[in-house]
Amino acid sequence: MAPVVxxxxxxxxxxxxxxxxxxxxxxxxNVPAEIDxxxxxxxxxxxxxxxxxxxxxxxxxxxxxxVLRDVIGxxxxxxxLIERESIQQQIAKIVEVRIxxxxxxxxxxxxxxxxxxxxxxxxxxxxxxAEREKRATIT
Numbered sequence: 001m002a003p004v005v006x007x008x009x010x011x012x013x014x015x016x017x018x019x020x021x022x023x024x025x026x027x028x029x030n031v032p033a034e035i036d037x038x039x040x041x042x043x044x045x046x047x048x049x050x051x052x053x054x055x056x057x058x059x060x061x062x063x064x065x066x067v068l069r070d071v072i073g074x075x076x077x078x079x080x081l082i083e084r085e086s087i088q089q090q091i092a093k094i095v096e097v098r099i100x101x102x103x104x105x106x107x108x109x110x111x112x113x114x115x116x117x118x119x120x121x122x123x124x125x126x127x128x129x130a131e132r133e134k135r136a137t138i139t
């Protein structure tokens with residue numbers, strides 16, 4: 001008897017970009033923010049990517065969103081704004097540990113936009129202006 005094929009699924013094995021939709025997060029010091037990003041990944045083992053998980057792109061997106069919220073929730077606003085590169089690496093490592101068993105490798109994660117409430121932006125701007133004025137009067 002000849003093997004039967006239900007369907008053929010093509011899987012791109014090049015690096016792919018997956019949007020991480022804007023996430024509402026709260027930092028450790030209770031500052032609300034909205035963050036979005038992009039995750040770059042590649043399928044290393046096509047069989048695992050198809051057999052071990054139903055929709056690997058959806059699963060990666062959902063998992064990355066959850067990890068993003070968890071990591072940001074453990075950081076202060078200052079850390080979030082200053083340590084962007086290390087935060088990206090931390091999120092990528094956590095996501096990689098989980099999805100490597102699906103035959104997928106995380107190339108990198110980039111946080112694209114960190115949106116803060118308008119009142120907080122104005123307050124930070126006033127504080128920066130006051131610090132510049134203080135430095136100007138000292139010199």
